[in-house]
Amino acid sequence: MRQGVTAMGKLSRSFYLQDTLQAAALLPGHILVHKTAQGTTKGRIVEVEAYLGLEDRASHSYGGGQRERTRIQYEIGGHAYIYQIYGIHACMNVVTGPPGVPESILIRALEPVEGIDLMRRRRGVDDMRRLTDGPGKLCQAMGLTRDQYGADLCGDTLYLEAGYEGEDSPYDIVRSRRVNVDYAQEARDYLWRFSIRDHPYVSVKVN
DNA sequence: GTGAAGATTAACT
DNA sequence: GTTAATCTTCACA
Numbered sequence: 497m498r499q500g501v502t503a504m505g506k507l508s509r510s511f512y513l514q515d516t517l518q519a520a521a522l523l524p525g526h527i528l529v530h531k532t533a534q535g536t537t538k539g540r541i542v543e544v545e546a547y548l549g550l551e552d553r554a555s556h557s558y559g560g561g562q563r564e565r566t567r568i569q570y571e572i573g574g575h576a577y578i579y580q581i582y583g584i585h586a587c588m589n590v591v592t593g594p595p596g597v598p599e600s601i602l603i604r605a606l607e608p609v610e611g612i613d614l615m616r617r618r619r620g621v622d623d624m625r626r627l628t629d630g631p632g633k634l635c636q637a638m639g640l641t642r643d644q645y646g647a648d649l650c651g652d653t654l655y656l657e658a659g660y661e662g663e664d665s666p667y668d669i670v671r672s673r674r675v676n677v678d679y680a681q682e683a684r685d686y687l688w689r690f691s692i693r694d695h696p697y698v699s700v701k702v703n
Numbered sequence: 704g705t706g707a708a709g710a711t712t713a714a715c716t
Numbered sequence: 717g718t719t720a721a722t723c724t725t726c727a728c729a
Contacts, residue, residue, distance in 0.1 A: 545710070554710070556725095565725060583723030585711050602710055632711050642724095676710060699711095 504658040509650055512573030516592040516599040517688065520546040523590070523601060524692045525667045527609060527657040530638045535614045537638050539606030539628050540659055543691035543698045545674045547589070549598030552688075554680035557598030568646045569598035576647040576654060578640060585632030588640050590649065590656070604631045604675070605691070605699045606638075614639075630699040668693040672702045 507526060511519065523544045530537050549557030549569060556579070557566045568577050569591055577589035577600050589600040606628040608615055615627045615637035628634040635641070640654075647654045660666050671687040678684050691698045 547710070556710080563726070579710085580724060582709060582711055582721075584721065587710060589710085604710085630711070674710075679709090 504661060506650070507656040507658055509572070509574050511656070512590065512592050512649070513594060514592075516546050516548055516601065519590075519592050520544050520601045520688065520690050521669055521671075522665050523603075523656075524669055524690055525665055526659040528588075528603065528606060528634075528638065529655055529657050530640060530644075531653045532639050534639065535611050537611035537614055538609040538657070539634065539638065540609050541603055541605075541656075542607050542695045543603075543605035543689070545602045545604055545690075546688040547600050547602060548688075549600075552680075552686070553683035554674065554677035554686075555598070555683075560598065562598070566598060569600050570596055571646075574649045576640075576644050576649060578635070578642055578645045580642060581632070586635035586641050587631045588635050588638075588644075602631060603634065604689075605629050605695075605697050606634045607695070607697045608637070625696065629697045670702050675700050 524541050526541055528539050547555040549555045550560050552558055557569050565579055568575050572595045573592040575591040577591050578586055581587055588603045591600045593599045608627050619627055619637050628637045649655045669690050670693045672689045674689045
């Protein structure tokens with residue numbers, strides 16, 4: 497390694513075991529990495545939303561009823577919860593908390609960092625701005641499908657790389673209402689979306 | 704077995 | 717701002 501170039505490590509299990517809202521607030525700025533036979537893609541997380549199963553009417557695990565789709569949310573934090581939505585798109589979540597606690601964090605937007613040409617090919621789009629500025633788009637760009645359901649983020653193919661060091665985020669994080677959960681009664685107003693202030697890759701403008 | 708709805712996107716008007 | 721695309725999962729019978 498060259499002098500002055502710091503290799504920052506992979507986020508460890510402990511990151512995923514902290515309080516979900518705390519983890520969600522710290523997630524923007526870190527890097528999502530996916531290694532495939534086609535190549536490696538990396539993107540800096542710029543927008544996430546927390547889903548707290550038991551008390552959150554917008555969560556797939558609301559009420560705690562364990563279903564086939566949400567099985568992985570009940571595992572220990574640090575696994576990938578990927579589901580298909582509207583029959584078309586995949587969405588990538590990071591499972592948090594100890595075993596038995598169905599909480600996760602939806603990754604809603606990334607800033608492309610590495611493998612940008614591969615992302616362009618997968619998306620069939622040239623404009624870099626449209627590569628990863630939405631939950632379905634980033635999965636397509638990163639090559640994430642339900643095949644990655646349950647992947648261990650403490651493994652070597654799909655994981656998070658530290659984008660900054662230390663306990664506190666150096667980014668200016670904004671809390672806002674989540675996107676497209678208006679049906680969720682009282683839960684629609686929870687400020688469980690965390691994004692980097694004014695970042696160009698955030699999917700939906702913060703109010 | 705049947706049906707409804709969705710943590711979205713892109714292409715419209 | 718509105719709407720179609722497209723299909724798995726879940727609720728209910």
